[in-house]
Amino acid sequence: MVYHIIVSFGRERQYEFKFSHTELAVGSPEEARRWFDKEFADLECEPSNPMGKVLIIDKILNVARYGGEQRFIDGKDWATRFARYTALALGRDTVRIDVAAFNIGY
Secondary structure, three states, X not given: OEEEEEEEOOOOOEXXXXXXXXXXXXXXXXXXXXXXXXXXXXXXXXXXXXXXXXOHHHHHHHHHHXXXXXXXXXXXXXXXXXXXXXXHHHOOOEEEEEOOOOEEEO
């Protein structure tokens, strides 16, 4: 299986990542959640839910938004890690993260 992660910051500003099943086998969903927890705190993200409950989808969207597009342009390591952990956390073969619209599609 191939995992395909697309991070979009608007038209003509998409970043695509592909991972094989074996590339993801060395990680775990728990490891991915821990990474998103750390990045969410380090980037000082604001919870999008007024009740304070933060789901993994909210963390992924906020980390992409607060991390900014420049990290996807310049920081290949960070961006690749973001995409890899998104695939691990969500377990879906295709994920589209639309940062501008603040939603995730499968």
